[in-house]
Amino acid sequence: xxILRAKTGTFKKHFLSNIVEGVIExxxxxxxxAIVTAVLFSQAAFAEQGPKDADxxxxxxxxxxxxxxxxxxxxxxxxxxxxxxxxxKKEFGELKAKREELRSxxxxxxxxxxxxxxxxxxxxxMQAKMMARRIDSILYMRKVLTPEQFxxxxxxxxxxxxEFMRKCWKNRGLNK
Numbered sequence: 414x415x416i417l418r419a420k421t422g423t424f425k426k427h428f429l430s431n432i433v434e435g436v437i438e439x440x441x442x443x444x445x446x447a448i449v450t451a452v453l454f455s456q457a458a459f460a461e462q463g464p465k466d467a468d469x470x471x472x473x474x475x476x477x478x479x480x481x482x483x484x485x486x487x488x489x490x491x492x493x494x495x496x497x498x499x500x501x502k503k504e505f506g507e508l509k510a511k512r513e514e515l516r517s518x519x520x521x522x523x524x525x526x527x528x529x530x531x532x533x534x535x536x537x538x539m540q541a542k543m544m545a546r547r548i549d550s551i552l553y554m555r556k557v558l559t560p561e562q563f564x565x566x567x568x569x570x571x572x573x574x575x576e577f578m579r580k581c582w583k584n585r586g587l588n589k
Contacts, residue, residue: 476569480562489557497550504543511536 477490515532518524555563 476566479569480558480565482558482562486557486562490554493550493553493557497546501543501546504539504546508536508539508543511539 477487482490511532515529515536518529518532554566558566
């Protein structure tokens with residue numbers, strides 16, 4: 414009888430331990446999915462409230478005028494922007510489509526975790542590529558502008574980002 418009780422006690426202990434581990438693992442997966450979903454929806458909401466192309470162009474022109482560029486600098490920056498514009502637009506479209514794909518996969522219980530993680534990895538790679546492009550454009554600006562102009566450019570864009578963030582917070586009813 415003692416042997417049977419000992420084995421039964423060990424079995425119960427391992428059985429319950431496995432159940433607890435499974436529950437914890439499932440909870441961690443659900444938390445991870447919830448976080449990814451929240452990030453995706455917040456990015457989508459943020460992107461949808463972004464400035465319109467015309468507003469951006471107007472703002473860009475205003476900043477360029479405040480920098481007192483030489484004709485040579487104007488030409489260099491305009492050529493660079495024209496060169497990058499189509500590619501950036503294409504990448505934004507691809508990024509938006511990938512976000513939608515991931516959102517769809519997260520909402521479909523038939524899609525495996527592996528597939529979801531693969532799509533999330535592709536999305537991260539796309540975002541990293543866009544960040545690299547942004548850094549390249551800032552470095553290009555730094556080469557073309559004088560140190561004083563570049564400092565002023567940073568100040569002006571920082572102010573605009575602050576205005577944009579305040580506007581986003583206000584639109585969401587989260588006045589700060």
